[in-house]
Structure formats: structure tokens, C-alpha cells
Amino acid sequence: MKRGIFISIEGPDGSGKSTQISNIKKFFEDKNLEIVFTREPGGTAIGDRIREILLDNNCKEMDYMTEAMLYAASRAQHVSQVIKPALAAGKIVICDRFVDSSMAYQGYGRRLGESVSVINSYAVAGCMPDVTFLMKLDPGIGKRRVSSRNQEDRLESEKVDFHQEVYNGYLQLEKDNPDRIFGIDASRGIEEIRDDIYKKLEEVLSGVIK
Numbered sequence: 001m002k003r004g005i006f007i008s009i010e011g012p013d014g015s016g017k018s019t020q021i022s023n024i025k026k027f028f029e030d031k032n033l034e035i036v037f038t039r040e041p042g043g044t045a046i047g048d049r050i051r052e053i054l055l056d057n058n059c060k061e062m063d064y065m066t067e068a069m070l071y072a073a074s075r076a077q078h079v080s081q082v083i084k085p086a087l088a089a090g091k092i093v094i095c096d097r098f099v100d101s102s103m104a105y106q107g108y109g110r111r112l113g114e115s116v117s118v119i120n121s122y123a124v125a126g127c128m129p130d131v132t133f134l135m136k137l138d139p140g141i142g143k144r145r146v147s148s149r150n151q152e153d154r155l156e157s158e159k160v161d162f163h164q165e166v167y168n169g170y171l172q173l174e175k176d177n178p179d180r181i182f183g184i185d186a187s188r189g190i191e192e193i194r195d196d197i198y199k200k201l202e203e204v205l206s207g208v209i210k
């Protein structure tokens, strides 16, 4: 099967993902390489409807397992409808959050542990990123950076302890997946971070994914 390149971006809220996604888009544009940009939860019409439920502040009573399954359901649709076909067509797919978000937020943050990887093994169906950029930033700093942003969604409005657990989860995932997850010190300046990402992308393009 013809295979494109699959890149995901992860990290706490406010860690600079969107900022660096703009840089990543520019990296490929400058090379005249077409990309498919997408995000989770969402990325499809069905996924966007699931996203509304997940982020709705009126759904505070949501059971954690329901939450994990809804993220996985959105992902299953996204993988089958968007990501797999794009990769099969040899395209470069850039995804704002993917399965590591579930491992960090639901697995560690909600303490659902191993069940989250089991559910998600069905959702991703073997389709994993070639490289994942993890924006490493203390969640408290991320929260301050976005404090002026519009109203917090259901996940963002969780307590500091939850966001710290999520962040510790991300650091553990980085340790467990050194070949795939590329950790970035996101407390530095935007250009410095961009330069690290561009270096890694050059490696990915030349087929040296380390």
C-alpha cells in the first residue's frame, strides 16, 4: 500500500500547538508539498458532533468511561474517513491531537489506565503517527497563556491537579515511546521551538525517523 507521512502534535492546553502548527504548514508550503490538516476531537462531520458533546460545559455529569469512548468513537470515524485514505493516497497528514491525548487525559488524568489503550487499539486500527511532537510546558504556564481566551470548555475548566496528572502522563508516554514521540521544551521562544521542529521534519522527510 502506498504510504504518506502521519504527524501529530500533542501537549497541554496553551502549550503552543496551534502556533507551531502554523509553522509546520509553512514548512510544507515552502517545499510545495500538499498536506492534509486535521484535528481531534473532530475532523469529520460525525466527529464534530461528538466534539460538541465532549467539550460542552453542560455535560459535567459525563462518566469518565463514556468520555473515553466518545473520544475513541470520534477517532475511529476520523481514522477510517480521513486519515487512512489520505495516507493511502501518499499524502502528508498533520493532526492536532491524536491517541496520545486520550492516553494522557483519560488514561492518566481520569485514571482509566490500560482500558484506554484497549479501546483505542480498535479506534486507530494500526494507524499510528510516524512522529509525534510533544510540546512540553508546565500546564500552569499554558493556562496563564490562554487565560484571556474565550470561555473555558469542559476539559479546560478541570482542576489544576487534573492537568498536572495529564502532563505527567505525557512525560511517561514520551519515555515509553522514544522512537515516535519527540519532546520539545515549549517554554522557549517561538522561533527556537520552530527550528527544532523543522530539523526533525527534515529528518522525517529524508526517511530518517529517529
Ligand code: ADP
Binding pocket: 011, 012, 013, 014, 015, 016, 017, 018, 019, 020, 145, 146, 186, 187, 188, 189, 190, 193
Ligand atoms: P495551543 O494551541 O497549544 O492551545 P497556542 O498556540 O494557541 O496553544 O498558544 C497559546 C498562547 O500562547 C497564544 O497566545 C500564543 O500566542 C502564545 N504562545 C505560543 N507559543 C509561545 C511561546 N513559545 N512563548 C510564549 N507564548 C507563546
Ligand code: TYD
Binding pocket: 012, 013, 014, 017, 040, 041, 055, 071, 096, 097, 098, 099, 100, 101, 102, 103, 105, 106, 155, 156
Ligand atoms: P481543543 O479545543 O481542541 O483543545 P486545544 O486547543 O488545547 O488543542 O479541545 C480538545 C480538548 O479535549 C483538550 O482539552 C484535550 C481534550 N482531549 C482529550 O481529553 N482526549 C482526547 O483524546 C483528545 C483528542 C482531546
